[in-house]
Amino acid sequence: MKRVLPLLGLVFFTPPSHAGDLDFAMGKALFDRPWTSAPSSTQATDGLGPLFNARSCLACHPKNGRGDITLNDKGEIGGLGYVIRIGNEKGGPDPVYGRQLQTNAVHGLSGEAHVLYKDGYYDIRDLAYGPMAKDTNYAGRLSQPLHGLGLLEKVSDDAILANADPDDADNNGISGRPNIIDGKIGRFAWKATAPSLYIQAGNAFSNDIGMSTPVNPNHYGDCTEAQKDCLAQPHGGTEMFEGLEIDSKMLGHITTYLQRLKAPAPTALSDDGLFAKTGCADCHIPSLPTKDGQSVTAYSDLLLHDMGDGLADGIREGDATGREWRTQPLWGTRDTKLFLHDGRAKSVEEAINWHGGEAQNAKDRFNSLSETDKFNLLRFVNSL
Ligand code: HEC
Numbered sequence: 001m002k003r004v005l006p007l008l009g010l011v012f013f014t015p016p017s018h019a020g021d022l023d024f025a026m027g028k029a030l031f032d033r034p035w036t037s038a039p040s041s042t043q044a045t046d047g048l049g050p051l052f053n054a055r056s057c058l059a060c061h062p063k064n065g066r067g068d069i070t071l072n073d074k075g076e077i078g079g080l081g082y083v084i085r086i087g088n089e090k091g092g093p094d095p096v097y098g099r100q101l102q103t104n105a106v107h108g109l110s111g112e113a114h115v116l117y118k119d120g121y122y123d124i125r126d127l128a129y130g131p132m133a134k135d136t137n138y139a140g141r142l143s144q145p146l147h148g149l150g151l152l153e154k155v156s157d158d159a160i161l162a163n164a165d166p167d168d169a170d171n172n173g174i175s176g177r178p179n180i181i182d183g184k185i186g187r188f189a190w191k192a193t194a195p196s197l198y199i200q201a202g203n204a205f206s207n208d209i210g211m212s213t214p215v216n217p218n219h220y221g222d223c224t225e226a227q228k229d230c231l232a233q234p235h236g237g238t239e240m241f242e243g244l245e246i247d248s249k250m251l252g253h254i255t256t257y258l259q260r261l262k263a264p265a266p267t268a269l270s271d272d273g274l275f276a277k278t279g280c281a282d283c284h285i286p287s288l289p290t291k292d293g294q295s296v297t298a299y300s301d302l303l304l305h306d307m308g309d310g311l312a313d314g315i316r317e318g319d320a321t322g323r324e325w326r327t328q329p330l331w332g333t334r335d336t337k338l339f340l341h342d343g344r345a346k347s348v349e350e351a352i353n354w355h356g357g358e359a360q361n362a363k364d365r366f367n368s369l370s371e372t373d374k375f376n377l378l379r380f381v382n383s384l
């Protein structure tokens, strides 16, 4: 589109497309693109897998939203938007299966397992490389919605740290702390394991799609030394892309795409102070300031909290222990159908009733609200 800018009496023509718009469009194309496996001959350009969960970002983030638990006709998780994270209480991966179960693989190799799912419970079958280690734990992770993340990236470290209270100095039972990853504050993913969208996109390429990026330059994604048949597959690393399958420019385009996805419009409803009175706002902080003076109404402190036994998964990721989770932002709740990290709750009320640990008091206060207040609070949260 051509725009005419009258300026100082002169007429300037802007280029047909703003450079940032072009980045966004290229980022979207890469986000939507289904990757294919590297050919065994030279001139490889793709490089899916060898082990993977899905072929594209889009497959797991339909309409930039949260995943769903879709089952195939055998009752197995179809792999779209729902993955099984594995690891132990000390932060180590499984020595054979790595950090995630990849249920798909390139031609000639089989996925690591089949995951059956029924009524919130899953059952891992047909492990392709023998049993997992005794201390390996596993837990579901539903993909998260992607709107507004560019704003969360702009919140200053100071604004996040201002709400941290690791030793619970104010004695309110709530002790949020940041997940520090390579010296930076983690902000993204259920345990705040990625400090930036660039790193999160790189992690996704590695764990979910099996492709190398500057963030994780291993062409074999989550394949371990024990998975020799996986390491024997061709890869798609090429000089053309800095020796990688996805180079820094491509990852940059995807980052721009993510940064520009708009936040949900603010709710028109008022909570009549109930949200704070019940203690929800102690973690789901309604608004955080960005470095450039905007406010981000995400309803999160981006900090980790011990959420009790009910939600614990026994998997340490960075500083986040097996009982800790990042306060999930509540903006966009109006579009949410499955709640919590593994999608086990089907409503806001159910999600609240899984809260324990540091959130036990808030849950108890919620359950002792009058029916009218409860109704109003739920209506408010459902409108976010
Ligand atoms: C196999 C499914 C799958 C694929 C493919 C996938 N994701 Fe995700 N995505 C997830 C899951 C699951 C999470 C939560 C991860 C966690 O907590 O560790 C997630 C989280 C994210 C987040 C963090 C959102 C937040 O609120 O913190 C971003 C950003 C993201 N993905 C971007 C991408 C991009 C970009 C791609 C493609 C390069 C991609 N994803 C591919 C499943 C997927």
Ligand code: HEC
Pocket (backbone or CB within 6 Å): 174, 190, 278, 279, 280, 281, 282, 283, 284, 305, 307, 311, 325, 326, 327, 328, 329, 330, 336, 338, 339, 340, 341, 342, 348, 351, 352, 355, 358, 359, 362, 363, 366, 381
């Ligand atoms: C101690 C901190 C804390 C308090 C207090 C708290 N929450 Fe949460 N909330 C969290 C964390 C952390 C998660 C993510 C847990 C998970 O996924 O396992 C979460 C998740 C949720 C979810 C699911 C979000 C989603 O998109 O899946 C909802 C809904 C929610 N909280 C609502 C509330 C309400 C309403 C209150 C007040 C009654 C409240 N919370 C109090 C920390 C807290």
